[in-house]
Amino acid sequence: MAELKQTPLNARHREAHARLVDFSGWEMPLHYGSQVEEHHAVRTDAGMFDVSHMLPVDLRGEGARAFLARLLANDVDKLKTSGHALYSCMLHEGGGVIDDLIVYFLHESWFRLVLNAGCADKDLAWIETWRDRLAPELQVLPRRDLAMIAVQGPQAPARLWQAMPGTRELAEPLKPFNAVAVGEMLVARTGYTGEDGFEIMLPAKPAPYFWQALLEAGVRPCGLGARDTLRLEAGMNLYGQDMDESTTPFESGLGWTVALAGERDFIGRDALLRLPRARDLVGLKLLERGVLRAHQPVFTHLGEGEITSGGFAPTLNASIAFARVPAGVAPGDTVEVEIRARRLKAAVVKPPFARHGRALV
Amino acid sequence: MSNIPADLRYAKSHEWARLEADGSVTVGITHHAQELLGDMVFVENPTVGRRLAAGEECAVVESVKAASDVYAPIAGEVVASNAEVERAPEIINHDAYAAWMFRVKPDDAAELDNLMDADAYRAFVDAETH
Numbered sequence: 001m002a003e004l005k006q007t008p009l010n011a012r013h014r015e016a017h018a019r020l021v022d023f024s025g026w027e028m029p030l031h032y033g034s035q036v037e038e039h040h041a042v043r044t045d046a047g048m049f050d051v052s053h054m055l056p057v058d059l060r061g062e063g064a065r066a067f068l069a070r071l072l073a074n075d076v077d078k079l080k081t082s083g084h085a086l087y088s089c090m091l092h093e094g095g096g097v098i099d100d101l102i103v104y105f106l107h108e109s110w111f112r113l114v115l116n117a118g119c120a121d122k123d124l125a126w127i128e129t130w131r132d133r134l135a136p137e138l139q140v141l142p143r144r145d146l147a148m149i150a151v152q153g154p155q156a157p158a159r160l161w162q163a164m165p166g167t168r169e170l171a172e173p174l175k176p177f178n179a180v181a182v183g184e185m186l187v188a189r190t191g192y193t194g195e196d197g198f199e200i201m202l203p204a205k206p207a208p209y210f211w212q213a214l215l216e217a218g219v220r221p222c223g224l225g226a227r228d229t230l231r232l233e234a235g236m237n238l239y240g241q242d243m244d245e246s247t248t249p250f251e252s253g254l255g256w257t258v259a260l261a262g263e264r265d266f267i268g269r270d271a272l273l274r275l276p277r278a279r280d281l282v283g284l285k286l287l288e289r290g291v292l293r294a295h296q297p298v299f300t301h302l303g304e305g306e307i308t309s310g311g312f313a314p315t316l317n318a319s320i321a322f323a324r325v326p327a328g329v330a331p332g333d334t335v336e337v338e339i340r341a342r343r344l345k346a347a348v349v350k351p352p353f354a355r356h357g358r359a360l361v
Numbered sequence: 362m363s364n365i366p367a368d369l370r371y372a373k374s375h376e377w378a379r380l381e382a383d384g385s386v387t388v389g390i391t392h393h394a395q396e397l398l399g400d401m402v403f404v405e406n407p408t409v410g411r412r413l414a415a416g417e418e419c420a421v422v423e424s425v426k427a428a429s430d431v432y433a434p435i436a437g438e439v440v441a442s443n444a445e446v447e448r449a450p451e452i453i454n455h456d457a458y459a460a461w462m463f464r465v466k467p468d469d470a471a472e473l474d475n476l477m478d479a480d481a482y483r484a485f486v487d488a489e490t491h
Contacts, residue, residue, distance in 0.1 A: 035399055036400040036402075036425065036451070289403065312402035340421070340428075
């Protein structure tokens, strides 16, 4: 097996006795003792995640906006002010999802994409191929020199000001999905937890000191395990589980991110207009004792489906899931999920399941 | 960090078994098993009265990470089931040896000798993890 890649924070994780696992070829912390406690810390206080395995890619040069208008299913023309961010899928010509990403508008000749670790290589190849075809002058610059730390939770802002007082003046006024450069850092009010907080991209070298300062300010290190339960509660998709190249955004609960209005000719548009929308991604809450898991079969009044992501939701003290089911299955319906040869009842609910510390379903 | 009490017997599938004064055998999963699985969120014990063969799948523990079968370390009849671990599975994480799962009236208590003692189990865990 190839050597696992390590983030600039690897030594910090080892010091904290993290359970390290292989995640898309990266050695990443799964948890630092208790995944559930880490989850609660983010819902009630503040936690931090090393997300340096994700890849920031800068697009620099004339025509970056026009290029992204072709490349992305969401419309970058929604980004009017510097620092504004947008969530989008990047589709292939068949309408399937190559990756989901966040694009930051910094200025007309500088946009930044943040790509999933497991997709970064194929994404880069795809982006470069289309760059060569559409905008050969545009620079595509992977930023492996950056680390990325997500600080999340109701107390995340206060603890960030405490750890790095210099961030406060510029970061405090930030609205959700907006970012600002603070020296060499980019501080964004974004996240993957359903809580307030920031995702901070910064040079690799000072990242361990920054992590330490956050630790001393009372921010709890959290692993990928808590990240997964938090994002599931928050109703956020995970690439590779809830959508991939074989599913369209409309089959993945991501129709809201596709900007079909107008004439904008983005890659995958024709396929999305042509393909039937036979399936949809819905939320499930288990009504009996047990744990929903990916790939369990789901039986609905309109036919069979399958769970794409499932687990125990600590904020709800119940099991929840996303399931891909025949279109027409709707919140309020009851379905059955097969767990170890038994069929258990689950309610179809509208995600998010929990946000800002509270259960919503 | 190993936590392997000397007075228990152990199965390769990471259950512990303790012979009680009344001749019954109490069963749970080991500290090492709960450490591997992470935070426990669901337990399903065998029902009282069920007959178990040695090595039979008879209970399920699920953590945040995965579901895992629990195997009967000894043949016999289930005489008690700990409702507390089903209600609050996290007590297994707090103390895997206090949080017992079920009790069996063994067909033959001598079958316990087929299980590992603490030293053998420690060597087994070390071999598995290194």
